[in-house]
Amino acid sequence: MTDQPTPARSPFDDIAPALGRYTSEVLFGEVWERPELSKRDRSLVTVACLVSLYRSNELPFHLKRALENGLTREELVEAITHLAFYAGWPTAASAIAAARRVFEEVESSQ
Structure with missing residues (x-):
């Protein structure tokens, strides 16, 4: 990576x-x-933790890493959506904004 x-x-x-x-x-x-744990699973756990704790500085790096470790955009968005009910709507909204930027960056670099 x-x-x-x-x-x-x-x-x-x-x-x-x-x-x-x-x-x-x-x-x-x-x-x-x-x-x-597989790197894919570690990435999912890490992203979930960062979203839940509102760690927006570290989240973009780990979203990119999660994609590289085999998670799909859809899986990441679903995890963030699920977390909205447990970690709070504002944290999920901020995480979706970060995910959008990461997905656009990854897409433009391909």
């Missing part, structure tokens, strides 16, 4: 090199590679 943080590209390296290293090596290097 091209957007995956690496030690050289981590957005934290300039100010927090340890956080950049933990992101690259532990989070994406160990946690995401554990075999107990």
Whole structure:
């Protein structure tokens, strides 16, 4: 995946090199590679959590990653729609806006 943080590209390296290293090596290097869940399932769980917690800064990256990990646009939209009833309408509305931007970006780059 091209957007995956690496030690050289981590957005934290300039100010927090340890956080950049933990992101690259532990989070994406160990946690995401554990075999107990597929990357597709991990992406669905992550997107659901980010939507529910209204983590709009991280959501676009993980929506792109979810598409790369095999989730479809329809599945992501359905998950966000479902979460509207559990996480709140405003969080779902914001997530749909982010998804729209990500889908347009992905479509235009193909």
